Amino acid sequence: MDKINILIIEDTPEEATALQEVLEENNYNVVGIANTYQEALSLFYKLPIDIVIIDVFLDGNPDGITFAETISTIPDTLKPFVFLTSSIDRQIFERAKLTKPYSFLLKPFNGLETLYAIEMALEKFYDQSNVFINDHQDTIISECYLFIKKKNALNKVKISDIIYIDVEDRYCNIITKQEKFVIQISLGKIKELLCSKTFVQTHRKYIVNTNTIEKIILEDNLLILEGNHQVTFSGKYKETIKSFTILK
Amino acid sequence: MIKKIEINNINLNKLKFFCFLFLFNLNSFAQMNGINQEIKNVIKKNKKVDYLEKTYEFYKLNKWDSTLLYSGKLLNVTKRKDLLDLAHYFRGKSFLGKKIFNESLKEYNLISQEFYFYSYVQCSIGEIFLNQKEYKKALKHFTSVAKNDKTLSSKLEKSVLLHNIGLCYFHLKEFEKAENYLLKGTALQKKENDTLLLISSYMDMANLYYEQYKDNQAIPYFQKAYALSKKIKNFEIKQNAALNMAVVEENRKDLTKAMLYRKEYDTWKDSVNNQNKIWAVAETEKKYAISQKQKEIQLLESENKVKVSQRNGFVASSILFLLLFGTAFYFYNQKSKTNKIIEAQKEDLDALNATKDKLFSIVSHDLRSSVNMLKVTNTKLLKDIANRDYDALDKIVHKNAAITNSTFNLLENLLHWATLQTQQLYFHIESVDLYSVIQQIEYNYKPLFENKNLVFTNTIPKATLALADLNSLKIILRNLLDNAIKFSNENGTISVYIDDKNDAFYYLIIEDTGIGMDEETRTNLLKEGNLLNKKKNQKGIGTGLGLQLCKSMIQKNNGIFTIESIENSGTKMIIGLPKYKSNG
Structure with missing residues (x-):
């Protein structure tokens, strides 16, 4: 499990530091702090970023919104973002809304509010609402990562690292190359959201990453996977396995 | 009606004037007295019969045409024999009056013999025959009446009858009989002193004798007639008497006298002519008057027309005026209405402005006092630092934190109030997890709870999704929590939980075990627009703005807000928020 990478775009150093402290306390990884629009853009495309926290006003101008507008023009590289603002001015909000604001954080905010805002941004961005507030779920699945909330900490797991998934009721044991853990997600949802080419259900209980299959023992109905x-x-x-073998 | 019959006698070569002073008119006149009374009685009895009375009226006035018209109608209406007879009688009289003798005769013949006035009818028939020179027929009728002379009421009538019989005989050249009857008639008339009739009778007598060349007997009658004629005013009779005398004197070769009589005759004739002329003049005058009247009528008609047009003009103008008045009234009404509205709005605005001013003064007062307190504690702080009294320092900093916190809350509320009032608040309703919202807010309040040693519990189940605008909900909850803390006693409990009544709302309850409030305060708090109420238990900052803001924002979130409270044991602030129904 890896920490989630956050880019902070904030022109006030004290606030940036305070925010960084809160995030790092909660197991987030602040990869960068940008002070200007230009800096923000260059950092955004340079660093591996999962979430951006943007102050609406940079040096008195609503450059935060401009930044959001700019990154929104390329949907492929777009990441979820959270707006920070001390203004409840409707005009600013209306303009920010056009950029599909994934979450707002109104200053002054406390740590809990920050975490909630980040979670909300993730839920909205990946269109899987009300995951983290629920007792029955704790995982959002994106193309490359599983975002997993353990207690109050949010982590991510690279999907390509998953070898197989062992389903048990509402729980799924995720077995990766490095570790093994339990997430709460329904089988239906995980099947729907994981790429069906890579992940194949071989058994009522198992979903296997086909890239990790090393051996198929048909007579024993057994798959030997990586590790x-x-x-x-x-x-x-x-039948699925057979067609799969032929294909391979 | 004078008929001059010139008889050329071969022997005497005399000019004889027979003056039939026709007794018709007089006769009719005489008859009427007797008969009219009877007719009146008949009419009185039959008042209800149509046309009868009218016919009689015209008959009395000798308006023969009208009489004929109405009697004709009467004939059509009635079937009673006596009335039919009466109608025929009227018609006969009318035709007689118009000298249409044959028609008159027909009408008379239609009258039945039972008719009360049958004798009069026969008299009339006799007169008609006399007029038509059918003397024998006339005589027959007259004599039959004479035999039953009881029906003839007056002596005059009798005398007339006798006279007529005499005339008949006279024309039939039976002079002796004629003399007899005429004498009888004359005698009767003498008794009655009817001068007109008497003159005629005398003249007839004179003619009778004269015809028989009994000049000696004739002349005195002529003279008597002439003498009597002086006393009367009837020009025609005077004229005839004078003419007769002239003829007599001429025959006696007394030409001078004859000339005198002739002259007198001429004068009477002239007067008759004059009278005629006067009549003619009167006639033309009448015509003139009529034309004058006609002109007047025309004038009046034109005047009427003018009046009508004037009246129309007046009506039109009055309608126009009314319309004008109506529209004017309508506009006036509208204006006064709008004025009223404006007045009401002005009052509202004044009230609002007053509230705002009051709010200003309270807020600034509160801010001033809290900032002042900070100032004071800061100097104290500096002192304590100088004295290195760290225990006191800790206390003061905590105190200052509380002060800044409440001041910040006041400013926050003020800001939100302003944005809400100016419609500038960003408002976006979405699904909100009540549990995590409470948790996020609790995070900030932890030091405050610890200050008062309060126990805070949040027993809202996870993933309780309601529909609300997150920011405004936070403001609401913060305010309510502030209140709960403010009115809680030390070591109290504040619990937040959900009451799910299985309707469309989640009822989020913030319950404290504080001092509570009485019913009056409670209702006052819930009243719409009740800003700046004087509150009991007032200690710290409080303008009523917070609760007012809560009410407005809950309303904007389509929520419900109520308060339940028991004095000295606690308050429940209840917010009902619509449930979020997920599609999945």
């Missing part, structure tokens, strides 16, 4: 993990496949899903 010497063994996963059975049931007759029901045998």
Whole structure:
């Protein structure tokens, strides 16, 4: 599990520092702090960023909104962002709204509010609402990462690192190359959101990353995966495996 | 009506003037007295019969045409024999009056013999025959009347009858009989002293004798007639009497006298002519008067027309005026209405302005006192630092934190109030997790709870999703929590929980175990627009702005707000927010 990378765009050093402290206390990784629009743009495209926190006003101008507008023009590289503002001026809000504000954070804010805003931004950006506030779920699935909330800390797991998933009721055991952990997500949702080419259900219980399959033992209904993990496949899903083998 | 009959006698070569002073008119006149009374009685009895009375009226006035018209109508209407007879009688009389003898005769013949005035009818028929020179027929009728002479009421009538019989005989050249009857008639008339009739009778007598060349007997009658004629005013009779005398004197070869009589005759004739002329003049005058009247009528008509047009003009102008008045009234009404509205608005504005001013003064007063307190504590702080009294320092800093916190809250509320009032507040309703919102707010209040040693519990289940605008909801909850803390006693409890009544709302309850409030305060707090109420238990900062802001914002969030409170045991602030229904 990795920390989530955050870019802060804030022109007031004290506030930037305070925010950084809050984020790092809560297991976030602040990869950079930009003071100007230009700096923000260069950092945004240079660093591996998961979430951007943007102050609406940079040096008295609403450059924060301009930045959001700029990154929104390229949807592929767009990341979720949170607006920081001390103004409740409707005109600013209306303009910010046009950039699809994934979350607002009204100054002054406390740590909890910051975390909530970040979570909200993620939920909205990946269109999987009300995940983190729920007791039954704690994971958002994006193209490359699983965003997993453990207690109050948010982490991410690279999807390509997953070897297989062992489903048990509402819980899923995620087995990656490095570790093993439990997330709360329904089987239906995980199947829907994970790329169906890469991930194939081989058994009522198992979803396997096909990239990690090393051996298929048909007579034993057994798959040998990377890291010497063994996963059975049931007759029901045998055909899938066969076609898969042929393809391979 | 004078008929001059010239008889050329071969022997005497005399000019004889028979003056039939026709007794018709007189006759009719005489008859009327007797008969009219009877007719009146008949009419009185039959008042209800249409046309009867009218017919009689015209008959009395000798308006023959009208009489004919109405009697004709009467004939059509009635079927009673006596009335039919009466109608025929009227018609006969009318035709007689118009000298249409044959028609008159027909009408008379239609009258039944039972008719009360049958004798009069026969008299009339006799007169008609006399007029038509059918003397024998006339005589027959007259004699039949004479036999039943009881029906003839007056002596005059009898005398007339006798006279007529005499005339008939006279014309039939039965002079002896004629003399007999005429004498009888004359005698009767003498008794009655009817001069007119008497003169005629005398003249007829004279003619009778004269015809028989009994000049000696004739002349005295002529003279008597002439003498009597002087006393009367009837020009025609005077004229005839004079003419007769002239003829008599001429025959006696007394030419001078004859000339005198002739002259007198001429004068009477002239007077008759004069009278005629006067009549003619009167006639023309009448015509003139009529034309004058006609002109007047025309004038009046034109005047009427003018008046009508004037009246129309007046009506039109009055309608126009009314319309004008109506529209004027309408506009006046409208104006006064708008004025009233403006007046009301002005009052409202004045009230609002007054509230605002008051708010200003209170807010500035509050700010002033809290800032002043900070100033004071700061100097104290400096002192303590100088004295290195760190225990006191800690206390003061905590105190200052509380002061700045409440001041900040006041300013925050003020700002939100202003933005709300100017519609500048960004407002976006979405699904909000009440649990995490409370948690986020609690995070800031932890030191405050600890200050008063309050126990705070949040028992809202996770993922309680309501529909609200997050920022305004936070403002609401902060204010309510502030209140809860303010009115809580030390070591009290503040609990936040949800009451799910299974309707469309989540009821978020903030309950404290504080001093509570009485019913009056409670209702006052819930009243619309009740800013700046004087509150009991007033200690620190409080303008009523906070609660007012809460009410406005809850309303804007489509929520419900109520307060339940028990004095000295606690208050429940209840916010109902619409539930969020997820699609998945």
